[in-house]
Amino acid sequence: xxxxxxxxxxxxxxxxxxxxxxxxxxxxxxxxxxxxxxxxxxxxxxxxxxxxxxxxxxxxxxxxxxxxxxxxxxxxxxxxxxxxxxxxxxxxxxxxxxxxxxxxxxxx
Amino acid sequence: xxxxxxxxxxxxxxxxxxxxxxxxxxxxxxxxxxxxxxxxxxxxxxxxxxxxxxxxxxxxxxxxxxxxxxxxxxxxxxxxxxxxxxxxxxxxxxxxxxxxxxxxxxxxxxxxxxxxxxxxxxxxxxxxxxxxxxxxxxxxxxxxxxxxxxxxxxxxxxxxxxxxxxxxxxxxxxxxxxxxxxxxxxxxxxxxxxxxxxxxxxxxxxxxxxxxxxxxxxxxxxxxxxxxxxxxxxxxxxxxxxxxxxxxxxxxxxxxxxxxxxxxxxxx
Numbered sequence: 001x002x003x004x005x006x007x008x009x010x011x012x013x014x015x016x017x018x019x020x021x022x023x024x025x026x027x028x029x030x031x032x033x034x035x036x037x038x039x040x041x042x043x044x045x046x047x048x049x050x051x052x053x054x055x056x057x058x059x060x061x062x063x064x065x066x067x068x069x070x071x072x073x074x075x076x077x078x079x080x081x082x083x084x085x086x087x088x089x090x091x092x093x094x095x096x097x098x099x100x101x102x103x104x105x106x107x108x
Numbered sequence: 109x110x111x112x113x114x115x116x117x118x119x120x121x122x123x124x125x126x127x128x129x130x131x132x133x134x135x136x137x138x139x140x141x142x143x144x145x146x147x148x149x150x151x152x153x154x155x156x157x158x159x160x161x162x163x164x165x166x167x168x169x170x171x172x173x174x175x176x177x178x179x180x181x182x183x184x185x186x187x188x189x190x191x192x193x194x195x196x197x198x199x200x201x202x203x204x205x206x207x208x209x210x211x212x213x214x215x216x217x218x219x220x221x222x223x224x225x226x227x228x229x230x231x232x233x234x235x236x237x238x239x240x241x242x243x244x245x246x247x248x249x250x251x252x253x254x255x256x257x258x259x260x261x262x263x264x265x266x267x268x269x270x271x272x273x274x275x276x277x278x279x280x281x282x283x284x285x286x287x288x289x290x291x292x293x294x295x296x297x298x299x300x301x302x303x304x305x306x307x308x309x310x311x312x313x314x315x316x317x318x319x320x321x322x323x324x325x326x327x328x329x330x331x332x333x334x335x336x337x338x339x340x341x342x343x344x345x346x347x348x349x350x351x352x353x354x355x356x357x358x359x360x361x362x363x364x365x366x367x368x369x370x371x372x373x374x375x376x
Contacts, residue, residue, distance in 0.1 A: 025149070025152075026149055026150070026152070026153040026156075027152070027153050027156040027157060030153070030157065042162065042163050042166035042167070043150055043153050043154055043157065043163045043166060043167050044134075044163070044166035044167040044168070044169060044170035044171075045166060045170065046153070047146050047149070047150055047153075047170070048170045048173065048174070050146070051142070051145075051146065051174075051179045051181075051182075052179070054179070054181055055179045055180050055181040066152075067148040067149060067151065067152040068149065068152045068153075068156075069148075069149050
């Protein structure tokens with residue numbers, strides 16, 4: 001499921017959210033993000049994000065004998081994700097409240 | 109580090125054929141350190157997901173920022189310095205080229221145009237920004253360039269040495285060709301606008317060949333656009349020009365600062 005605003009989605013946040021429960025490799029991240037959040041991440045976008053998050057210490061690679069190296073979220077990454085989730089939750093709450101008021105008014 | 113219990117779902121699209129030629133070409137656009145670190149993973153992802161033109165195009169497009177903003181954790185100090193120097197040279201070349209266009213646009217109107225004080229301001233801001241950019245390029249870019257040149261020379265990396273000498277070779281070649289051309293085609297009133305256009309375009313081409321091929325198209329477009337306004341005495345063109353100059357000087361300053369920081373960074 002995608003929508004017209006999916007290009008405004010924040011890919012780093014999506015990747016952090018995807019790694020919040022367990023480590024995943026690149027393909028698993030794209031599948032998870034597509035299925036649970038409705039956004040398709042391309043290979044270029046995903047690895048640009050992974051490189052950036054790794055550089056900032058928000059995720060870390062795990063050892064792997066396979067080429068499909070898994071990543072896991074770090075404590076700093078979990079903290080950043082929690083803060084951003086809280087902020088988004090407030091935004092969502094305000095948006096829902098105001099939309100319902102507006103739709104109630106305009107629908108009259 | 110530990111192995112994860114479950115790195116993710118299986119890869120139904122996995123194949124042993126490997127990514128296609130286009131995908132490998134797109135991956136080849138990335139800096140070497142980036143490819144060493146992430147190349148295998150991206151290839152695996154493309155195998156699993158089936159690739160496709162959109163994925164390849166995205167991969168190719170993302171190679172550009174990988175050059176301009178090399179990831180710090182890869183500790184690729186030469187790449188960071190190269191990126192900084194490349195950016196500084198590109199915008200400095202753009203600045204110099206814009207200076208030529210500016211001179212051509214305003215040479216017949218003088219400093220004082222009745223009712224248009226912005227022309228005098230344009231000259232003043234142009235002088236200041238050009239001086240600052242030259243200073244910044246000299247202080248920020250030159251030491252980096254010398255450092256990289258010395259390393260390439262000592263390590264006998266001939267190709268890199270030639271690349272690093274291009275900022276000298278290309279302008280010198282261009283200026284020599286310019287002197288010969290002007291002597292051949294110039295009259296008592298200097299060269300004609302047509303020849304001015306030719307040498308300006310050649311100068312742009314030489315400078316941009318040093319800095320970045322991709323910017324050539326944009327600058328040639330700018331030059332052609334600016335020439336169509338030749339003789340236009342109002343402040344619009346200098347105003348737009350000033351915005352470009354300030355932007356170029358700003359980027360040059362930031363890039364040189366980043367390069368200096370990369371030069372001082374020893375890595376972990």
